[in-house]
Each structure stands twice: as C-alpha cells, then as structure tokens.
Amino acid sequence: MSEKASYSINKEEALKEACRECDIKSLINLANSDGGLLSDDIRATAWPLLLGCHDQDTQPVVDQRWTDLPVHSDEEQVQKDVDRAFVYYPSNETQSSLENNRVALLNIIVKVLRLNPMLHYFQGYHDIAQVFLLVLGEEAAFSAVSRMSLLRIRDYMLSSLSPATKHLQLIPAILRCADAELADHLSSTPPYFALSAVLTLYAHDVQKYSDIARLYDFILAHEPVYAIYLFAALIISRRPELIEIAAEDHDMLLFTLSKLPQPLDLQTLIDKCLAMVKDYPPECLPGQAWRNISSYSVLKTSRENLREQSLVEGRALFNKHSQQLAREEMTAKVVKHMRKNRRPIILSGATLLVGILSYYLRRNGTDRILWSALWRIAEVFGNR
Template structure:
C-alpha cells in the first residue's frame, strides 16, 4: 500500500501556475463525481495509426539527433529535451517518448518502483468507482489486443489512479483523470507512469492540480482565459461566440484531459502531450483558443444558436493540423501573457455573475407570481365550495354555470389571464 502524504486540502484557490498546494492537514479522499465529462461529450475511440513510409527530412534529422542524445541522457540538459518535444513532429515515436517524457518533468529512475498489486488496493473506499471509470475507458485502449492483455492494462490503470489519490488524499479525483492516466500508461508503462502522473497532479506548477479541487471553480476560472485570447486575436469571432452564448463548456473535456478524451487519433493525443509536458500549465488553454480560431470559418457558417454552436465546437474533426495549431498557440501565449489577461478575465466573470444574478432574480419573480396565482385560484375554489349546493347533481350544474361565466369573463378581460 502506498504511504499517504500528510498534506491536505487548501480549498479552491489556484494561481496561474496551477499552484493548489494544500496546508498540512489529513482528510479523507473524496471523489469529485460532479466533474463528469461524459455528460459533456462522448469519449472518442482512438485510432492507432500505422507508421507512414514517408518522413519529413527535418523529423528524420531530429530522430537521429535524439538517438545520439539517448545514448547518454545524463549529460543532456532539460532545454534540449524540451526543444525536441516542442519542435515539429514532437518526440516522433513512443519508443522515444517512453524515455523522454519522464525526463521532461524530472522523474528519476529511483522513483520508478514496482507498483503494488490490485488486491492490495481493492479495499480502498473509492476502489469500485475507479473501476467503473476505468471500464468506461475501453475505447482508449489499443484495438484488437488480446483479452488477457486488455484486462492487465485495466488493472494497471486502476492501480495507477488509486496510488496517486492514496498518496495525495487531499486531491479530488475527477472523471477524465483516467484519460490522462491511460495515455501515460500506454506510453511509459506502469513503473514510470506513476511518478509522472504524480508530478502532473501535485506541486506548485502541477497542471492537473486545479482540476482536482473541491469544486470546478478553479478550472472554470482558468478556462475563461480562452475567451480574452480569442477576442484579442479575432474580435469578430469573439462577438459571434458571445452572441451565441456558447461560453467555454465545449472546451472543458479538452482541458481536463489534455484532449485525450476528445481526439480520435492516438498520434494527435501523444503529440500534444509532448508539448504540454514541457509547457506552462495554462498552455492547453491557449491551444483551445488556437483551435477555435482555426475553426472560425465553420463557426461563421453555423447558426447563431447556443446548442448548435456547442455541438459544432465540441466535435473535433480528425484532420486538424496540430503542428500549425501549436505554432499559433505559442504565438498567442507570447503575445498575451496570462498576467496581462487577468483584468479581462475578472471583468468577464463579473459580467457572468451579474447575469447569473439577474437570471436567478427573474426565476424567483416567476415563482412568486406563480405561487400568487395558485393561491388566488385556490381561494376561488374554496369560496365556490362554500356556496355550492351539497347535492352532486346540483353542484355539477353550478360548476358548469361557473365555468361558462368564467369563460365569458376571460373573453372580455383577457389581460387578467395573460400573465
């Protein structure tokens, strides 16, 4: 069994670097099942592409350079690995990712320990829920693998997730976390994926830490940076999105899972992970902005309707040029530092809060009016019961007459019944 880290929840405050570090206090683990991205979009079935015969000459040259560096990785600085990950083609293949991903986040060989058995963790209070989530992730496994291998991968994924939430009990597991975990597991294996996932989940700059708080407020706050970035780049597109009232919910699965939940092609998912593992914590939000900007023509062609716009944006096509999108995202980040956007995000959230207050007040008024009409109707019925004769036949005739009079009254005074 993993040792529990004796640090606990700080609440829902995270800075732009993803710092959600908790104060010292031990609390029980609590899965945040409200964060169910399956309610937002259907998980995509991964397509594990075969290698292409043709390879870009620049990528081929980088492949050779990477192989030389991997012969003696201890003398290679982190900037070199980051350059490989960010440049065209990323880390090219999983055989390189398996060794370089841990280096990008500072994982050492000493941390790559043997995992405990599933039986050792099966008594954990959240074991059954994690198993349910893992079973829902079958589409993320390589197709056509033997049953025994698939079961082994499922068990490894369950163990991986449980190890992290046991080590950091203040973290709130969210549905979508398994999409990140399965990507790390498929690439790095069960030994390296655990310290790697720990780095992403806990620490001053852990990019997944904001998602693992008590509420979604920190996540929503960070995702809101997408809208000012889009507005600065394309005011017309921002107006179109604002008019449709589509908000940012369509991009929530992208952000929570680093696109692992929403993309069909495995090669696209791992390419993005190459970059995200060595980028600032908020960089995936800039990728969402770049992706929306790329799809501007489709947005303009769509009806200005919230439901239709959400449907359009949430379904990602298979042919997205992610190399170009990453270049655009990098440019957007360089030109729009997150600290420069704080005022615009705060103003946006104040407007949203004011609109929410107005909507709630309007709903409250409707309830009050409805209750008043119900009381008035009940009063009329009560008075009728007092004056109506007791005989069923006579009472029926009286009710019919009253209904006829009421209909005549409504005809001449419709204003009293139009509210």
C-alpha cells in the same frame, strides 16, 4: 533518401542526444517541431525528463505498502471508468492484453489516490493515465501520473470544479486578443464547451493514438496554461465554420465547439498556440480572467521552475488552494443567505444601531432631537 526521411533521421539523432544530455531546452524545441518526439521509444525517456520525474517520486510517503493504505472514497468510480478504458487505442488488442492493461491502469490510479488521499478523482482522469501507461509502462507511468496530478492538474482534483471553470474563462480573453470579431460572435456562449478537453488534457476527445501521443509531447514540454491557449487555437482554426452559425444559435455553437475537428492539424495548432502565448501572455490578457486565477493554481505556480518542483511542494500548494476554496465557498453561502434574508437582516442591523446610538445620545441629552430622524432612516433601509 527523401528529404522527409532525412529530416526524421537527423531529428531522431538530435532527440537521442538531448535525452542523453538531459538537455531540456533542446527537447522542448524538438517537441514543438513537426512530428514532435517521433516515437514511443524516445518518449519513454523524454517524457519523464520533461515532467521532471525524480527517483524519490516513486517512493511511498508512508512506511507501508500502498495496498495496505485506507481505501480512497473515489475508488468505486475509478473501477467503473477503468472498465471502460482503452476504447480507441491500442487497436487489435487481445482480451488478455486488454485485461492486463486495465489492471495496471487501476493500480496506477488507486496508488496515486491512496498516497494522496486529499485528491478528488474526476471522470476522465483515467484517460490521462492510460496515455502514460501505454507509453511508459506501469512503474514509470505511476511516477509521471503522480507529478501530473500534483503539479499540473491538481486544480481539477480539488473538491469543486470552480477552479476549472476559472481556467475556461481565459479562453474568451485569449480570443479577444487574437480575433476580436470571433470573440464577439461567441460572446454569448459560455466556454464550458471546452471543459472535457481541458480537464482531460484532450485525452478523452482525441481518438487517434498517434495524435494524442504527439499532442502530449507538446503539452509536457510546456507549463499547464499552454493547454488553455491550445483550445483557443482550435476555436480560431474553425473560424469560417463558426461564423456561419448564427450567434443566437447557442445550441448549435455549443455542439460544434464541444466536438474536436477531425482530422486534427496538430502542427498548425501548436504553432498558433506558441504564437498566441508569445503575443498575448496570460498576465496581459484583458479583463479579470487571469487575476481571478488563484495564486495557488497550477497555472500560476508553474510559470517558473515547474520541473524543479517536488511532490511535497505540490501537496502543500494543493492544501493552501483547498483552504482558500473552502473560504470562498463559505463566503458565497453567507452572501447568498444575506441576500435571501436581506430585509430581516437590515431591520435587525438598523434596530441594533439605533439602540446603540440612542443610549449614547441619551447620555448626552440629545436623544429626543435625533431619535425621530434615525428611526425614519431605519424604516427606509428596511423597505428596500
């Protein structure tokens, strides 16, 4: 027996034992190692454990069938995306099997959305859901996708992609720590090239089923911020290619960075990701990138006890984050309006201030002395 075959047999036994004992620590270590969780048979047991799935997760939150709940506003887009699902895998699927998978995928997504109507569907969400369907089957996939939605990717299901763009800003900060020269080279290229991969946890961009399944072994074993570090590891793995492109050639850099390299050396990327999280934890990243992440974000609320969190907690955090986002958006609108109408607002404010001061000074008999000086100050501010 070859050394590789012997390793696989021993690892398979270790995985089965960890699943039987619900030994999360051992499962994480095994998911990090070469080959990940090895097979879908093992994943069918291990993934729910890594996600912290509970029996109550499958129970509706209302006393009626989910099919009787109000239609979610995003269901039309869901249908369009599901019609385009299963492009790369599974291969050699019959038309009947393909249609059955699409029906099951639609049911999973619509059920999650109807039971959680505050969530906003995003294009690519179906890519994540289809991976769980293929590995776990429809019923278990619903529980897994529910926990993913509320506890791991809920930032991407808010009314705005603003939180997602803040996630992306961590990438330059990670690069600054791990490879300052490469960070300088890419400093004029905003990290929006990573949006598709990060938003869909790579499911939209990875075309090989064995790769995405193995990648999800790793992603599910860790908190959500690891997926961000993983993209930074991808960038560093392409260092020679990127350095050859002129820093001023933004279009070429964006094109190169937005396409994942083929084939993917997953184990090398995973090892690099683990090392960077250890050496440069998010709390220690330079600049304001981590501070700008909301305290209600999955990146921060998952730092501890992720698997013990309930869907109820996830919904509460979503609502708090949503309210915070609404306040930020309102503040931004007010600031934009004030900047646009800066002179009239300043003149009005200055006039009001002068009026109040004038009344006060008149009462004290000193208005004639200071009136001229105050009016000059108001004119100066109004001309800015």
